[in-house]
Amino acid sequence: AQSVTQLDSHVSVSEGTPVLLRCNYSSSYSPSLFWYVQHPNKGLQLLLKYTSAATLVKGINGFEAEFKKSETSFHLTKPSAHMSDAAEYFCVVRFIYNFNKFYFGSGTKLNVKP
């Protein structure tokens, strides 16, 4: 079965410290992987995506993620958190054989403390 798991429902960091949001997927097929951010009462904004090119992907607002096939992971990182990063983050997977279905992780709420 294909699925995506976000390992932490809540992550809390201090402003200026690194951010790590974890995502694992399970699939026999090559995936496309995405991270989206959602601020309160807003739509989803694409942060970055992996689609079989470079395994280290850089996104907007200083975020990046690394696709590790051997670990079936696509963790999101940022070297230094900013207060404006506080939001909900979703890891999303799409499998090449089912191209109009995108599978969402359960989300990670990032809290940034001053």
Place this chain on the structure above:
Amino acid sequence: DTEVTQTPKHLVMGMTNKKSLKCEQHMGHRAMYWYKQKAKKPPELMFVYSYEKLSINESVPSRFSPECPNSSLLNLHLHALQPEDSALYLCASSQDSGGDQETQYFGPGTRLLVL
């Protein structure tokens, strides 16, 4: 430009009302999606249109009726809704090229309250 627009931003309706949500994109995308999102939950897929034809219906109750009048527009017609249908309704679009570059872009959503 990766903009998807949705109207209205907010909607309050009674259980006997009929209303419609509207979504528009001008990116030349040929797949359009409706999602429902409850508080503190990920979006749940409702419908997918591919080349203006309904390709996925995730067993959504018939009180929700989607319509795709052309490749840029997507509507969701609402009738006899229940209070539990209150949620954020998100529209998205993607290229529908079948390749590994397929990427969804989301609108800001319509916040629906059913009284």
